[in-house]
Amino acid sequence: MSGAKLVGLIVLGLLLFGVVGAANAVTTAERTVLDADYVDEQLESGGAYESMRETTIDTIVDRLEDANLSEGQQLLQAGDETDSRSLVADAITEEYIQDQASDNIRELYAYLHGEQESLGMEIDMEPLKDNLADSFASQVDEKNTSTLVEEFGPDSSQTPVPIDGSLVEQMRSSPEGYEQARLDFRVDLGFEVTDNDEKLVLIGEDPRQYSEDEKEQIVRNREQEIRNAIRQEIQDSSSRLSSRIQQEVQQRRGDAKDRICESTVDELNPDAGQEICSPLYEDSSDTTHLDNVTYAAVQLQYVIVDGLTREQVQYDYNQFNTDLTQSEDHLSTETGDLARDRIEQEVPDTLNASDQFGSDATTQFENAQRTVGIIDTVYLVLPVVALLLIGLAFVMTRSLETTATFTGIVLALVGGLYLAVTTVFGGTVVSEIESAMQSNDAAELSDVIVTLVESILGVLTTQSAVLLVGGIALIVLSYLSKSGRLPVSNRG
Numbered sequence: 001m002s003g004a005k006l007v008g009l010i011v012l013g014l015l016l017f018g019v020v021g022a023a024n025a026v027t028t029a030e031r032t033v034l035d036a037d038y039v040d041e042q043l044e045s046g047g048a049y050e051s052m053r054e055t056t057i058d059t060i061v062d063r064l065e066d067a068n069l070s071e072g073q074q075l076l077q078a079g080d081e082t083d084s085r086s087l088v089a090d091a092i093t094e095e096y097i098q099d100q101a102s103d104n105i106r107e108l109y110a111y112l113h114g115e116q117e118s119l120g121m122e123i124d125m126e127p128l129k130d131n132l133a134d135s136f137a138s139q140v141d142e143k144n145t146s147t148l149v150e151e152f153g154p155d156s157s158q159t160p161v162p163i164d165g166s167l168v169e170q171m172r173s174s175p176e177g178y179e180q181a182r183l184d185f186r187v188d189l190g191f192e193v194t195d196n197d198e199k200l201v202l203i204g205e206d207p208r209q210y211s212e213d214e215k216e217q218i219v220r221n222r223e224q225e226i227r228n229a230i231r232q233e234i235q236d237s238s239s240r241l242s243s244r245i246q247q248e249v250q251q252r253r254g255d256a257k258d259r260i261c262e263s264t265v266d267e268l269n270p271d272a273g274q275e276i277c278s279p280l281y282e283d284s285s286d287t288t289h290l291d292n293v294t295y296a297a298v299q300l301q302y303v304i305v306d307g308l309t310r311e312q313v314q315y316d317y318n319q320f321n322t323d324l325t326q327s328e329d330h331l332s333t334e335t336g337d338l339a340r341d342r343i344e345q346e347v348p349d350t351l352n353a354s355d356q357f358g359s360d361a362t363t364q365f366e367n368a369q370r371t372v373g374i375i376d377t378v379y380l381v382l383p384v385v386a387l388l389l390i391g392l393a394f395v396m397t398r399s400l401e402t403t404a405t406f407t408g409i410v411l412a413l414v415g416g417l418y419l420a421v422t423t424v425f426g427g428t429v430v431s432e433i434e435s436a437m438q439s440n441d442a443a444e445l446s447d448v449i450v451t452l453v454e455s456i457l458g459v460l461t462t463q464s465a466v467l468l469v470g471g472i473a474l475i476v477l478s479y480l481s482k483s484g485r486l487p488v489s490n491r492g
Contacts, residue, residue, distance in 0.1 A: 008396050013410055016389045020414045023382040024467065028460045030379050033452075034372060036109035040102050046451035053097045057088045060128070060347075087139060091131035100124065111365070112372040119365055123351040129343050137336025145172070145328060149301060154263035161185070161256035163304050171307055172324065175317040178307065183231065185308050189252070190230040190245045191223075198241075202229035253309035260301045269294040289338040296331040303327050404478040412471025418464035426457045 032038050043049060104121045111119045146165030170177045191199075196215040197207040203225050207215060219226065233241040261277035269276070269290050276291055277298045307320040394403040434450050 005396050009393060009406060012389050012393050012396070013406060016386060016393075016407070016410045017414060019382055019386045019389065020410060020467070021418070022378070023386060024414060024418055024460070024463055026375060026379045026382060028456065028463060029375060032456045032459050034109070034112070034375065036106045039109075039452075040105055042452045042455055043101070043105075043448065044098060046448035048448040049094050049098045049101060051448065052101060053092055053094050056097060057085060057092055060088050060092065060132075061085050087135045088132060090139070091135040092128060093131070096127055096131070112369050113376060114369065114373050119362075121352070124349075125347050125351055126349050129340070129347055129349075132343055133336050133340035136339035137332045145300065145304075145324065148297070148331075149304065154259045159256050159259045159263075160252035161305050161308055163256075163301070163308070168304055171304065172321065178317040178320060179312070182308055182312065183234065186234050186245050186249065187227050187230050189248055190234065190241060191227060193244065193248055194230070194241070199226045202226055202233070202241075249309050253305060256305050256309075257302055260305065261298055264298050264301065265294060268297060289334070289341045292334040293331070293338050296327070296334045300324070300327040300331055401478040401481045404474045404481075408471040408474030408476075408478065410471070411467045411474065415464045415467030415469070415471055419461060419468055422457050422461045422464065426461070429457070430454055 100123050104123070107116075107121045108119065110116050146168040149163060149168055150165040167181055171181045172178075194202075196212070196219050199219050200207040200210070200215060203222060205218065210218065230241070233239045234245060236242055257277070258274075261274050265272055265274060265276060272291055272294055276295055303320065303323045306315055306323070390403065390407050393406050394400070397403055397406070430450055430453055433453055434446055
């Protein structure tokens with residue numbers, strides 16, 4: 001081979017080395033960071049969608065705190081530490097985040113690769129809104145009625161029919177518990193409405209024999225005996241005391257409902273009048289969702305009052321339990337509707353993510369699109385240039401073996417160099433990136449970025465190994481051909 005040909009091959013080799021080296025890097029980029037499916041898979045495996053979920057939850061909570069959801073939240077917060085964040089967390093699933101993110105990643109990459117002229121990134125908020133409203137309703141549904149009564153019912157010391165959470169649980173537990181609660185209420189009422197003289201008569205004592213102080217002392221000492229006597233009187237429906245207690249029960253039933261109405265309206269819906277508690281309210285058309293929630297909460301407590309005060313023949317345990325369950329379902333449904341209405345006002349059906357970007361971000365996306373366009377072009381052109389350079393090498397040498405050796409040496413050098421760099425410095429690069437990520441505001445994305453970089457280095461290493469092996473294979477084949485061990489030989 002002449003000196004001119006040798007110099008020409010060296011020049012072509014240097015050019016081919018640069019072209020193949022660039023092609024290796026560009027191909028890695030096209031297969032990794034510039035491929036939507038690849039990025040989506042890496043984000044999922046790196047836990048990015050869980051991090052996005054947490055960020056989304058915080059964003060939605062901020063939006064809801066600006067909305068007038070406090071009334072519905074009061075129902076949900078009754079008796080525990082439930083707050084807006086837990087509700088939103090129940091509503092926003094990682095699957096929803098991944099679906100929305102995946103769709104928008106593909107939209108972004110379609111824009112960057114020039115497949116569409118505008119950046120149309122949108123987030124479908126409808127599933128989120130439905131899930132969030134259902135979350136409000138289901139959490140109300142999961143709460144014990146006793147908890148809601150404790151929160152919104154009037155103080156037991158301030159109502160003619162004292163009801164509390166433990167009483168509700170007893171009434172609901174069984175027919176026996178229901179009857180015992182009704183009887184205990186009437187015994188308490190009988191003890192309250194009778195004076196000391198009447199109490200002494202009930203236990204066979206002559207009140208005329210004692211001073212007022214002595215009567216008080218006897219009543220205190222023999223209270224349980226007196227209550228047992230009252231219980232016997234109640235069970236004898238023909239007794240005067242039994243009739244008197246029943247009249248008092250009916251009187252207090254109406255008074256208790258008035259007090260419940262007042263307390264619940266003040267707690268949930270201060271702007272509403274107490275006419276909202278009337279059964280006629282259900283026929284009214286001029287109402288709000290909050291009015292409906294308030295009405296449902298009032299009616300739920302009315303059921304408990306009816307359970308204590310209505311005649312057993314009119315309102316037995318089965319009827320009470322049925323009405324209570326229906327009232328709970330009604331309250332759950334209305335709370336969900338209230339949440340859905342408030343959310344509808346605050347959260348759009350579709351959020352145009354592109355509109356959230358400022359002018360600087362838009363400019364950056366446009367610059368990125370131009371850069372990716374250049375990379376895409378280079379990705380297509382470099383293989384053609386490489387083939388042309390190899391073809392020139394063949395024209396100069398007129399030998400397949402020499403051309404194969406020339407090509408193999410270049411491929412092996414490129415592959416070996418990249419393989420050495422990724423092997424020696426790959427770990428250092430990952431460590432430096434991880435350290436840098438941990439020291440700034442993006443620390444929560446550290447694992448995701450590190451996973452992505454490690455994966456990119458893995459792809460580059462694999463491609464480089466293929467180039468190295470392919471180059472060595474060409475060199476070996478060329479040697480075998482020159483030595484006559486292969487049937488193909490074309491020396492010039």
